Amino acid sequence: MAKTRVLVEFGMGTSLRREDYTEAALRALKDALWHNSVNMAELFGFPKEVMIVDAEIGVQQPEAVDTTALAAVFPYGQPNITVRQGGLDIDKPQGGGRTVIANAAVVVSFDMEAAG
Numbered sequence: 001m002a003k004t005r006v007l008v009e010f011g012m013g014t015s016l017r018r019e020d021y022t023e024a025a026l027r028a029l030k031d032a033l034w035h036n037s038v039n040m041a042e043l044f045g046f047p048k049e050v051m052i053v054d055a056e057i058g059v060q061q062p063e064a065v066d067t068t069a070l071a072a073v074f075p076y077g078q079p080n081i082t083v084r085q086g087g088l089d090i091d092k093p094q095g096g097g098r099t100v101i102a103n104a105a106v107v108v109s110f111d112m113e114a115a116g
Helices: 021-033 040-044 067-071
Strands: 002-015 052-059 078-085 088-091 098-112
Touching: 002 021, 002 040, 021 052, 021 067, 021 098, 040 098, 067 078
Parallel strands: 052 078
Antiparallel strands: 002 098, 052 098, 088 098
């Protein structure tokens, strides 16, 4: 069998005041996930628990993200979280910190043979 991609979703999240990279990443994941209802498992006759969910997060300080907290967002499936350099930090005009912006890509796959 082969890991076959069936869905890709994208999201963006922010931490406007606290400069919290984990919170921005969580919001980006939720933005990607909450805009759809994934019925792929049922469509292919698989239990939801076997969904392979690869989430890639981009933030300016990847080491500041708690990946355990991110994995808890997924109600089922096998989440694999990767955090890398990306996103944006926007300085506030009066010097009072910065706004953190995170980007997320969520890829759902199954271990199956592709058709054709």
